Amino acid sequence: MSKPVYGKNAVQLKHNDRSTGVVWLLAAAFILFLGWAPFQRGLFNSQQLIFEKPLFVSALLCCLMLFGWVGLNYKKFKLQEQSDLLVLAAFMLPIIYALTLFVAVSHFSAMNMLFIQTMYAAVFIISFYLLKQKQVNLAVQQAILSIAYIIVWFGLLNWLGSGKLAGSLVGWFTNEVVNGTYNGALITDSNGLRLTSIFQYANTYAAFLMAFLFVALFALVRSKMGYGWLIHGFMLVPIIVSMLLTLSRGGLVMMPVVFILLLLFLKSVQQILWIIHLGISGLASLIIASPVTNLGISLNTNFTSSSALKGWSYLLGASLLTAGLSWAVQRYLAPWLRGKLDGENSRKLNGMWIPLSSVALVGIIAFLLIGTGVRSILPDHIEVRLENINFKQHSVLERITFYKDAVKVIKDNPVLGIGGDGWQAVFGQYQNNPYVSHQVHNFFLQYLIEVGIVGFVVFMSFILFIFYKYIRGYAARKQDEFSNGFFYLIIALSILVHSLLDFNMSYAFMGILVFLGLAGMAVVMDSKPLRRNWNKAGVRYGYLAILTAGAVFMLVLSINYISSNNAGNKARQLFSVSQSYDELKAPLVKALKIRPGHPESTIYLSSLDQQVYSQTQNEQFLEESHTLLTTALKREPYDKELLKQLVSYYDLKNQSDLALKVYHDNATKYNWDIDWYSTLISRSLMQGEQALNLKDDAAKQEYFTIGLQAYDHVTAGVEHLKTLPPEQLQGNPFSVTPLIALNAGKIKFMMGEVQEASDILKQALSADYADVTNREIARWYLAALKKNGGQDQAVHDLLIAADAQEAARIDEILAKQY
Structure with a gap:
């Protein structure tokens, strides 16, 4: 050569x-x-x-x-x-x-x-x-x-x-x-x-x-x-x-x-x-x-x-x-x-x-x-x-x-x-x-x-x-x-x-x-x-034929995807100017027909269906929303926004137990998302209280356990972050927030573990008694102490000074049978 x-x-x-x-x-x-x-x-x-x-x-x-x-x-x-x-x-x-x-x-x-x-x-x-x-x-x-x-x-x-x-x-x-x-x-x-x-x-x-x-x-x-x-x-x-x-x-x-x-x-x-x-x-x-x-x-x-x-x-x-x-x-x-x-x-x-x-x-x-x-x-x-x-x-x-x-x-x-x-x-x-x-x-x-x-x-x-x-x-x-x-x-x-x-x-x-x-x-x-x-x-013509066939396939796919994208963007723009369900739905249907399960188009359309259901109570819209979400989640199981949209569907169906299941089943996908775990604990408490009111001890135990496991995950994560080198940035916030501590303390209280409840709640107390959440933490903290034969006079005085009705609220907590 x-x-x-x-x-x-x-x-x-x-x-x-x-x-x-x-x-x-x-x-x-x-x-x-x-x-x-x-x-x-x-x-x-x-x-x-x-x-x-x-x-x-x-x-x-x-x-x-x-x-x-x-x-x-x-x-x-x-x-x-x-x-x-x-x-x-x-x-x-x-x-x-x-x-x-x-x-x-x-x-x-x-x-x-x-x-x-x-x-x-x-x-x-x-x-x-x-x-x-x-x-x-x-x-x-x-x-x-x-x-x-x-x-x-x-x-x-x-x-x-x-x-x-x-x-x-x-x-x-x-x-x-x-x-x-x-x-x-x-x-x-x-x-x-x-x-x-x-x-x-x-x-x-x-x-x-x-x-x-x-x-x-x-x-x-x-x-x-x-x-x-x-x-x-x-x-x-x-x-x-x-x-x-x-x-x-x-x-x-x-x-x-x-x-x-x-x-x-x-x-x-x-x-x-x-x-x-x-x-x-x-x-x-x-x-x-x-x-x-x-x-x-x-x-x-x-x-x-x-x-x-x-x-x-x-x-x-x-x-x-x-x-x-x-x-x-x-x-x-x-x-x-x-x-x-x-x-x-x-x-x-x-x-x-x-x-x-x-x-x-x-x-x-x-x-x-x-x-x-x-x-x-x-x-x-x-x-x-x-x-x-x-x-x-x-x-x-x-x-x-x-x-x-x-x-x-x-x-x-x-x-x-x-x-x-x-x-x-x-x-x-x-x-x-x-x-x-x-x-x-x-x-x-x-x-x-x-x-x-x-x-x-x-x-x-x-x-x-x-x-x-x-x-x-x-x-x-x-x-x-x-x-x-x-x-x-x-x-x-x-x-x-x-x-x-x-x-x-x-x-x-x-x-x-x-x-x-x-x-x-x-x-x-x-x-x-x-x-x-x-x-x-x-060999030569075979390669050219395969190359051409692949190029044709991608060309057609590109044209279709451009069409889907145009439709999705049209709908996105219409959402700010139109109130017509049919006008908003048409381009989204077109977009999803070409690209089934596209996350953003799915969220737009499923959200639209849920809004219409809230206004009309027509189950057809709610079921269409569910179909869209399940189709999309088969392709996008890690998409957080799709999962949240599915939770909204279950809430509209009054199936709060299934909404909690979405948060629980997918928690390991978002190990460091403090908002996800906070919501998981809150919903666990809510479901546990419902079971407690219905005297369903097995369900109560199941839901409260889910909430406490989530709380343990957060506390373990907080301890792990202390092992990071001092020069390394932690990243997004991850801590036991007042709301997490409050809900975890409530769960412990309702399970009869009042000493642990008071320990959790005490750590979350702040000096701001004008804050509603802090007053609720103090209320449950004092109730847990009192039920365990103890008291914290300083916190009690600050709480009553902020709101005189808090004494009665503490008594209401103690009067309930948990």
Whole structure:
């Protein structure tokens, strides 16, 4: 097999056909898709009606592009080399997710992930064949880099007070612009104001910035033209400043790791140039970081033109200075370095000494910024973030907890996993403490949870094969042959490495970039010829037939799901303006006919039916509500809102015992939901009192036992939380609330365990006797003491002082026969 021939700036690709109009039409459609995708929040793994449509539209567009590729290549498609087999392997990824539908804990989430995986496979296949053509490859690279730069400036527009302008630029093609500004481009949390741009999550934006910082460095050093040096040099400062503004510790920790890994692929001259350019831009960014940070915070509180102009002056001035220095380095220093070091490049272990030295340099810089006062040059809140980088920091401890809990899920579901995005459904059952994150914060663990060992082995074999063959080919040939492939390696490697610490791949746009990167690497990887058997017409056309059939199926499914989503959204909008049952019901019926059991549409319609029943007492509406809920719960057994809606149904039917059963049977799914357990205890008390009044001792004992078991679960959880490291955040509130203590104390009292009742109630007392709940706690506490022959005069006096009628109420409690 002949080796490919490479030009100065790009690969001379294996298939040397002249680009036809159809090819360029497909390439243009693909580039437009890449530009549209990042601004569609629905592309991110979401469970809201309002966010689903872009996901289905994206899958539809990918299927259409796949048809275009099949139509373009069905005659000349061949399985000639190992790399061609990757198109077969890519098709396995959505098939794996389709298999998990049989075991999925959430059919809704699993179907959404099937759409996303189909989109990834289509992106890989289309990219793989488009990127084999030199000019298309170059066009795609330019487009990706341009899109990345636009996203960077979009974020900075929001940071420097021009959110309305940024929103107006994208509002015409995304539903994320609310009140004129892009939703979540900036977020405020306990760390302060953070830049997120289009991602609405700062850490994922940091991963994106890290990837394209290195892509910009690569493009700068690779470029042979002065304007290329100026453009890419100009962008280094905005990217680095944006990364600092994310306040992402994970990004700052992983950036040197990825940087050193990438240096291993470069010649010594390129390594030195990367370090010089990064040093210049990094220093310039640090100099302006504090004023740009402070001005941005001020501008998003109180906008003034003078402050905005000042902020832009700092940013643009530093960028222009860096661009000029980058031009000078490339124009004068780079040729001199090549003259001095080209002879060294043939030596053994060439290029290793600089990455190894960089490890030491990174260690020194890290020590200075984390362990000394040098970090004071940074803005205050960035300084605090750096100061807190350690293994006892709460986010590190929380991630370790996520990983341990994820392993529990894997042990229980090792073979096929729990289906796409299943972690969000089951994490409440496995979590060690009530943390708020619904993500594992490790893409590979989350993938293993979703598809099990079988699917994980297939996926890892797919990506490791590409990386292995790429690296093997890189080591065996001249580096220039892989210059274009290296562009894609940077993207894939950066995002995947950062995904060891975060859920970047839960954003479908990031997944698109990774699979595009893998395809770009596969195009130029070391690829051996296949045996002739692989190129038989039956194999070739069989694959194309299966691929086409799958694409047709997903296309039809996409169209149907878009129709269902449109109907569901129409109903959602009508709920705020219409009182007509028939008008509200019609679109919901249509939505659920296409997607039976869709949680949000089900809740809308079942709630509507229950409201009509309350007004008319017509049992037909109530039974329709029940049918809808039971159908949905078969597919979504972990959906809390559906279960609560089912409880509402039983309450309307006056079947409070069955309502309690819903809470009791599903309690283990929400081990750290204090509201769930509070309601469970309250309902247990209510049912026990009813049984007591009916003198049904067996039922009373059963219901009270349920309530006390729930109380014991809460107290055990509170004790467990005391064992957490002091640096680790507990998460959501979880404690013995006054209401829980009151109801548990009542149950103990009614069971004759008055000493335990008084102990529970005493712990819940507060000094606020104006509070009704606190007075009731005191009332039952004093009753329990009195029944046990004791008293608490201080509490008694405070209670009577708050309400003189309380003495009579205590006597009423004691007069009852429990």
